[in-house]
Amino acid sequence: MNNYKLITKQNLHSFFDALQPKNTIIAPKEINKKYYFKPVDKFEDIALDYIQTVLSAKSVLFPRSDTLFNYHRADGDYNIDEPSPIEKNTIVFGMKPCDASSFVYLSNFFLKDYQDKNIKERLEKLYIISLSCKEADNACFCTSVGSNPASTKGSDLNLTLIENDTYYVEVVTEKGQELINYSADLFQDTKEIDKSKYIANVPQKFDVEQAKQNIDSIFESPLWVKDSLACLGCGICAYACPTCTCFDIQDIGSQFNGSRVRNWDSCAFDLFTKHASGHNPRPVQSQRWRNRIKHKFEYSVENLGLISCVGCGRCIRSCPTSMNIVKTVQIFQGV
Amino acid sequence: MTELQNIAKKLFDDGSINLLIGYSNNENGGTSAIFIDNSADIDKLIYNENCHQNLMVYFQKPEVKKFGKLAFVVSLPGLKSVLEIASENQIKDGDAYFIAIDKDGNPSLLQDFHQIEDFITNNQTKPPMGLLKLMEKINNMTREERWQYWTDEFSKCIKCYACRSVCPLCYCTQCITDINIPQWISTESSPIGNLDWHIARAMHLAGRCIGCGECMKACPVDIPLALLTANLNKSIAIHFGDEPGMKADYKYPLSHYKLEDKENFIR
Amino acid sequence: MNSQNIYLPYKMRIEKITEEAPMVKTFKLAFVNPEDESNFEFKTGQFGEYSVFGAGESTFCIASSPTHKGYIECTFRKAGKVTTALYNCEEGDIIGFRGPYGNNFPLEDWEGKSVLFIAGGIGLPPVRSVIWNCLDLRDKFKDITILYGAKTVQDLVYKNELEEWAKRPDVKLITTVDPGGETPDWKGEVGFVPSILKKASPKGENAVAIVCGPPIMIKLTLPILLEIGFTEESIFTTLENRMKCGIGQCGHCAVGPYYVCKDGPVINYADLQLLPVEY
Ligand code: SF4
């Protein structure tokens, strides 16, 4: 389904007010000149002209620490209960198209062989309103990984600012229509328009097919070491990334009461692969960096048919040592 | 060729070093670490006011160590971390070369810890204004307000532990957070789990932090971490009269007993 | 268990604890809920996540054979947080188990062939499951040879079963301990597994070999197996990467695009060589 509408900024405000009481709304918010996804209850709190948030919105689906179940000891036995992973319907308002497309990857990943209950229930209650990009910075590279600043992939509704205070709205899914129905008279029907002149210009930095091939064929190369000497294995890249899904499972609490939780983890950490015996299959950082790159462009393609990078540029912006995934891909393109 | 590049070239030419770690411009308009393993790349070496990463963190990185003899481009905080890790027996005089950048941006080659100590004494700078203001603001809070302030800050923490990875003094091969028998620091990111981590981190750096601010710059959620250690350092200086990163034979007050140490906390 | 939550463990009661060797115990586990037991099926070579509430989960194989119904067994060495907690459990305690996960040894393909088991130290548990499975279907296989080595006599696990196998006329058992690890009344061989294998040189034609043990043992054993006529396709092992979820999601066990927990842990030597050396 695809139908097209217009809404003024003022009406968007009213639309928000119509959605707000019945839903949890997560949106980008400015804190000290940086942007973070936060629950918001006032339209004014939403940043509509940001380039990118520091952390992705994946935590809506896959929180930093996610309770799998609680246990309580009673008479030598254990009682187990499962907290509901999500209460209200949740709308992410104003996420960028690259992020919206990351949810396509995430749902494929978590629901492929074994359906993850928490993720599945959250997905069912998740609505995505994406906002096409007016502006990009030089870390952005969505156009190099098969997307663009106005892509509707993964969105339920997509908004593009076409005039000073008018948004062009694409209703991408049934769920999007459901949202419109909250206050349909705020929208005005229109025809499909060409969005390209209203969006940011994001130059293509590499050819993804070529990159896949090059990265596929190179496992042993001194370039992996040379390119990753700066990396400290801090893991910010994975924690900021909308498509990094690795986790650890830990118990929190005592033998009497507690929870089993799933925490984010990262293949950048040296402990990630270390066996109890002390043997480490990826003992040095260059191997861990190689794993990250190969996973994004090669392994996940092999396993899911999708690359696991949406070109949001977060890892580039937030790396304390200026590691740059694009540069790495380009280096291997040059080989 | 700049003076900095000349010094670097000479080190390569006379075979003193196998790897030089300095700064270069990066593709995003900033600067980042560059690892130069032969003199052909020396023209990429730069130094300007945007070069702030404390490169001494790489001294402990196994893949960097493997190169052999190292040289570092360092400004004041980097040199302080050299002395601090020297006092902790992590580096010996002569283990590496240091191209020091003074407060006017001029490079000079420092050969030993004595020269580093003199350099530090002559090149003292004040912490940035913004930081001092924030510190003052926090110190003027009531105890409850201060608790609230830090609780709010820590609640943002995503426990990536980047603050640990980028710190030149966090070099333990096994960090306390990674020890699980017993589980000292709870693994989840939650109010209590985050507090666990921040108390441990701050206490393990109390009286050792040399104030480079790397933790704070790395933190993706902008927690002003360096203020915690700076304040702890202050208390230690008041009670024990010592400051880290000034002398290679610094006796870390929390692990060294001195006859004149106060005993007023024993009640 | 009707819930969809894949992380909910079965509750298992520890029926029996056997001290196998220093720091090594075997648990015999029975399902607390009878329906769980009747719904539970596994194949030899599969593994599970064993958990102590409050300590967490740990991965190891199911060491009993699927032909032995009504219980499962696991053997583990006290090493980390969870295995320490398990080690401190007593008979009657309740622990968690989820599984079975992973692929299995292709027993059907082995019918009519000889089977050679080679295990070192704590590598015997996964092999033991296959051994019993084969012994319970003894007619289907030709010669069955078991070569098991440990550092010292004390370190040999399943001592009772070793005796039982030694007595069976339809099994050839060779046990060995590293030089210096023998006791005065030790009757087995003395020497490292690879050299004992070379000495025994069982035939590789129309045979399969299952090799589990420390990486160094595996590394030195493989060339000898090829020498005595085994092919790369007829040599099997199980990989032991770190695992957390068991279902191909947490990322820990991934070796390139291959997930040990999902695509493995059982792999033949030919396929193993196609993987990046990250195991
Ligand atoms: S690439 Fe950067 S953000 Fe990622 S682990 Fe390395 S240093 Fe940290």
Ligand code: SF4
């Ligand atoms: S790898 Fe980097 S650019 Fe790609 S999706 Fe993840 S954070 Fe964004």
Ligand code: SF4
């Ligand atoms: S860098 Fe920031 S977010 Fe990461 S662990 Fe440290 S304080 Fe927390």
